[in-house]
Amino acid sequence: MTPSEPVTTESIDRLCALAALPVPAERRRGLALMFADLVAAANELSRKMADARHRAIVPIVRFPER
Amino acid sequence: MTDTNLVNLTIREAAAQIERSALSPVELTDAMLQRIAHVDKTLNAYITVCGEQAREVALAAEKMIRAGYHLSPLHGIPIAIKDNIYTRGVRTTAGSKILADFVPQEDATVTARLKRAGAVIIGKTNLHEFAWGGTTDNPHYGTCRNPWNPERFPAGSSGGSGAAVAARTCLGALGTDTGGSIRLPSSVNGIVGIRPTIGRVSNHNVVPLAWTMDTVSPMARTVEDCVLMFEIIAGHDPLDDHSALAPVPDYRGELGRGLRGLRVGLIRDYSLSHVQPAVGDTIRAALKTLESLGVEIEEVAMSSIQGNISAQLTIESCEPSTYHQEWLRTRATDYGDDVRTLLELGEMYLATHYLQAQRYRSVLRKEFVDGFKRVDVFVTPTLPFTATPCGATKVVIENNREEDMLSAIMQFTGVPSLAGLPALSVPVGFDAAGLPVGMQVIGRPFDEATLFRLGHAYQHATDWHMRAPSL
Numbered sequence: 001m002t003p004s005e006p007v008t009t010e011s012i013d014r015l016c017a018l019a020a021l022p023v024p025a026e027r028r029r030g031l032a033l034m035f036a037d038l039v040a041a042a043n044e045l046s047r048k049m050a051d052a053r054h055r056a057i058v059p060i061v062r063f064p065e066r
Numbered sequence: 067m068t069d070t071n072l073v074n075l076t077i078r079e080a081a082a083q084i085e086r087s088a089l090s091p092v093e094l095t096d097a098m099l100q101r102i103a104h105v106d107k108t109l110n111a112y113i114t115v116c117g118e119q120a121r122e123v124a125l126a127a128e129k130m131i132r133a134g135y136h137l138s139p140l141h142g143i144p145i146a147i148k149d150n151i152y153t154r155g156v157r158t159t160a161g162s163k164i165l166a167d168f169v170p171q172e173d174a175t176v177t178a179r180l181k182r183a184g185a186v187i188i189g190k191t192n193l194h195e196f197a198w199g200g201t202t203d204n205p206h207y208g209t210c211r212n213p214w215n216p217e218r219f220p221a222g223s224s225g226g227s228g229a230a231v232a233a234r235t236c237l238g239a240l241g242t243d244t245g246g247s248i249r250l251p252s253s254v255n256g257i258v259g260i261r262p263t264i265g266r267v268s269n270h271n272v273v274p275l276a277w278t279m280d281t282v283s284p285m286a287r288t289v290e291d292c293v294l295m296f297e298i299i300a301g302h303d304p305l306d307d308h309s310a311l312a313p314v315p316d317y318r319g320e321l322g323r324g325l326r327g328l329r330v331g332l333i334r335d336y337s338l339s340h341v342q343p344a345v346g347d348t349i350r351a352a353l354k355t356l357e358s359l360g361v362e363i364e365e366v367a368m369s370s371i372q373g374n375i376s377a378q379l380t381i382e383s384c385e386p387s388t389y390h391q392e393w394l395r396t397r398a399t400d401y402g403d404d405v406r407t408l409l410e411l412g413e414m415y416l417a418t419h420y421l422q423a424q425r426y427r428s429v430l431r432k433e434f435v436d437g438f439k440r441v442d443v444f445v446t447p448t449l450p451f452t453a454t455p456c457g458a459t460k461v462v463i464e465n466n467r468e469e470d471m472l473s474a475i476m477q478f479t480g481v482p483s484l485a486g487l488p489a490l491s492v493p494v495g496f497d498a499a500g501l502p503v504g505m506q507v508i509g510r511p512f513d514e515a516t517l518f519r520l521g522h523a524y525q526h527a528t529d530w531h532m533r534a535p536s537l
Contacts, residue, residue: 015414022395023410031407035414041376042415046422048373059424060278
């Protein structure tokens, strides 16, 4: 899969196989439609965060002040 | 005192009477239990009502207080607890079929602290299943309803706690807040709720949703009542690895300091953007009230704020799906369809999606930290809309365009969750249909005191919080 490919039922099939997640076939079309929007937004955020100006940013794992 | 008068007492008012033995905790608890019997058939705010246990604790409180031992302002006060927070010996379902028969052998730390303070645990409140949703439309325990209009939702996931407090069936309640689950029901039920700084309150023995965003905190009709509860539950817990070491300040002592010179920030193209007209008008009126109390309002730009919905959905999908991995494979059909779908989707993101979302949080947090050099708090509406009909999955905010409920509901509450900041929701008015509007106030890390001070001063100048639904 690449970011330019649409999310299809086959995409969900492959993801479920990789995750060993037994999602019934009748649910996969709906998941594909929802995940298409979600992954597009996630990819857009990833693209922004991959920018060189953010190279030094580390993920929030634990907030510094305790 | 009549039962109507009793259920309309605040924690502060009841505490003062109980301390001088002018009010019996037994009488107060009985009034609450009768109120629950009267209204909860309609509202479905409770999963478990702890009638006999509550009466026993209330009687013990009465005896102790008459003997001269008054433990705290919460001694003898009926408090409800969201049903994803452990209560020893009382089933804790997390609103799920999967945990329908789970009876914890330990309290959550917050439960234990309330009990040590003498609170009367009156019941366990309804929630969106496993706290993963914002409507409290629960397929296993029934749809929770809004006391201001039972055809409308109470929001969620702490919808049961929000409805229970607003309906005067308890004097305060605990909720949990990951992406807004205390603030959202506080707003639509016309009550006060605080999301604390991450680590300020222990999460020990609370069923998790998203580990890096989960918090536990009070909901009550007044800011002062929230403070009375917050002071009891806040503070380091050695049983919670993420519990903060920062000392707990004297929140009550700070309440009366006034607001003169306090700087309030509005985020450009965000704080008052994309809201229903009634919400916008109500928030602007609230800001005028704050200005009359001496605050200074300033606009602040935050360029990174637009990515927040995707980051929140990514993190709030991946983390719960990780927690639920086994059940999703062995008991998938025991979930409600909406939660099952979200959990399945959470398994499909890439690791890089999740980590980029966590990196985004650092960028967002830094913008807020920079912003706090210019202002003391930021203000937004808590939600861009008022309570929608029960069962709705879409909402219209502006331009007659339907939007997905889940992303619309977290428009404002997700931001402090991502940035790890405390945020208070306080009632600031009603729309033309009589549905409450809430204002969100976002503060610096561990500066809940300023949020409480602002909310308290606002409530002294207004009376929205004194209105009651006509159930």
